[in-house]
Amino acid sequence: MKGDPVDGEARERQLDVARDLLDRLVVDRAGIVIGRVDDVELSQDDDGTLAVVALLIGPQVWGRRVGHRLGRWVEGIARQLRAGHDPVRVPVADVEALDPSIVLRNRVDDIDGALLAERWFRDNLIRRIPGGTSASE
Amino acid sequence: MRKILTVTFGILTAIGGFIDIGDLVTDALIGARFGLGLVWVTILAVIGIMTYAEMSARVATATHLPAFDLVRSRVGARLGLAATTGSFFATFLALIAELAGVALAFELLTSVSYLLFIPAVAALMFVLVWRIPFEIMERIYGVLGLALLAFVVAVWHLGPDWGDLARQVTHPPLPSGEGLPTYFFYAIVMLGAQMTPYEVIFFSSEAVEKKWTTADLSTARLNVFIGFPLGGLLAIAIQAVAAIVYFPLGIEVDHLSQTVMPVGLALGRVGLAVVILGVVAATFGATLETVMSSGYALGQYWGWTWGKTVERDEAARFNTLLLCLLVTAAAIGLTTINPITITIYAVFFGAVVLPFTYIPILIAANDRALMGEHVNGRLANGLGSVFLFVTLLASMAALPLLLATKAGL
C-alpha cells in the first residue's frame, strides 16, 4: 500500500504504510508512549490516489484490523470499556518524525481519548497501593 | 574498577541465572534416565543461547528497542501476536513452575509444606518488583546462585569412573525399555529447559532499561560468552551427579529432593544446605525474570509504557499486569498441581515457541537500516540460521513425540 503526502505541507513523500507506519510506537513530544499505530485512516482523491490522513490507535482499532474471531472479540470489549470515547485519532499534521518511533508535535494530554486504560489503572489501582505515587507528582 | 565489578557481577549472575527450576528438574531426570547421554544437547543449547542472547543485546543497544518491540513492527500485527502470545504463555507457565520451585526448596529446608510458601514468595516478589532497584536484587541472587557450584564439587567428591562417564557422552546409552522416540523427546525437553524464550526477552529488555549503548556491548558479550558456558557446565554437573548416583540403580527422578540429594551424599549436610540455598537463589531470580519477561512481552507488543526503571504510576498497566501474574501464578500453584509436571510442560512449551521468539530477532539483526554498522556479520548469521533450523526442527517434532511417547512415560 502506498500513500502520498504524509503531512499537511506540500512536501511529498512515498511511504510504505505497512513498513513505515503500521505497528510502530507513537510517542508524544515529551517522550511519553501513547501506543502503537493500530491502523491508518486513508482518504482517496478523485484520481484514485490514496493519502494517509490520520493514525488510529487502540485495541478497538487493532481488533478491527486483525479481524477473525479474536479481533472482533477484542474490538467489542474495547468499545464497551471505552464507553463512548472514539478511538484515538492522530491527524498526520501532528506527526513530527517517523524514525525509529513516530514522534508527535503535541502532548498526550491534548489528544482526545488517549491512555484511558493507563490512567484508569493508575488512579484506581496503582496509586492506591503504598508507594504507587511517584514523587514527581 | 567499577567496570570490572559490573562485568564480574554480570558473569556471576549469568552462571546461576542459566539454571532455573527447568534445569534442576530436567537435568536430574535425564541424568538418572540416560546418564550423560544427552550432554550434547546442553552443548548445543549453550552455543544457541549465546548466539541469540548476543544478537538480542546487540539489537537492543543499537536500536534502544527490546525484542518484542521489534517483533510487532518487523513481523506485523498478526504474526507478532502469535509470537508474543506463545512466548507469553510459555513464560507464564515457567513463572508458575519457578514460584513453586522456590517454595519446594524452602520446604526442603524447613519441612513446612511448600503450599504455605507459595503465597509468601509471591508477595515478597511483588514487594521486590515494587520497591527494590534492579541492580541490588540481581547482584544478591546472582552471587548466591553460585552456591549451585556445589554440584560441580559433588561430582568430584563422588569419585566416579570418568572413563565410563566419558563413554556415556560419546556413546549415549539406551537402557532396555527406552526407545529412540523417548530419547529425542527428552532431547527436546532439555533444549527447552536450557534455551528458554524468556532469557532473550529479559536480556534485551534489561539492556534497554539500563540504557546500554553500543559502548556497553563488550560487557554484554563477556557476560554471555563466559557466563553461559559456565552455566552450561553447571547443568552438566547436575546431570552428572544424577548419572553417578541414580542411573546405575535405575532410579527415576520425580522430585526436587532427588535432584539435590547426591550433593548431600557427596558433601554432607553443609553441602546439601549450600546447594539448596543455591536452588533458592536461582529459582528466586528466575521467578523475577519470568514475571518481568511476561510483562515485557505483552507490554511491548501492545505499546504500553513498561519497565522497572520508570515510576510505578507511569507504567500503570505494566505494573498491574505484574501484580495479576503473581496472584494468578500463586493461585494456580495453590491448586496442588504437581510442580514437576508444570515444569516439564513449561520447558516443553518453551521449546515449541522458541523459533517464533528467535525469528524476529534474526530479522531485526539483519536490517542494515536499523542496525547500521552493528548489523549481523557472517558468523552471527551462520550460527543464527543453524540454530533457527535446530529450534524449528525441535518445535515441529515436539508434539508428535509427546504423543508417541505419552509425554515420555
Add this chain to the structure above:
Amino acid sequence: MKTWWALVAAVLVVASCAGPSRTDEDYANKAAQTAQAMASLLETASLAADASAGGDLFPTFTSVLMSEMEDDASGVSTAFLTRQPPGEKADRIRADLAPLLEDAEAVLADLRIAAFRNQPDELARIAHEIEPVLDGLQRIEELTAT
C-alpha cells in the same frame, strides 16, 4: 485447522485413558512397570536412610523426602491394584506382587515416621528391611518383562 486440533485432542484423550488390561500380557507389562517404579522409590529411600543415619542429610530434608516417597508409593500401588486381572496368569502375578507392594508401603511409612521423629538409628535399622522387598520386586520385573 480445526479438524487438526480435534484430531490432536482425540489422540490425547485416547492416549491418556488408562483402560482395563485387556490381555494377560498387558497386565504383566503393567506389573513390571509397577515393580520397577516401587523399586525406584525404595532405592531412593534406602540411599536417603543410610546417608541420613550417617549424618549426611539433615532431618527436615530426610523427612520431606520420605514423605514424598511414601506418597508416590501409595499412588503407584493404587494404580496397579485397582486394575482388574483379566485372567488366571494375571491372578498369579497379582498374588505375587500385591504383598510386595504392601510391604514396600509399610517400610516407607516406617521410614517416614523415623525421619519425622529424627531417629537416625531407626532409619538405619528399617533400611535393612528394604533389601528383601527389593529382591522380590526385582524377581517380578524379570519374570514379567517382555
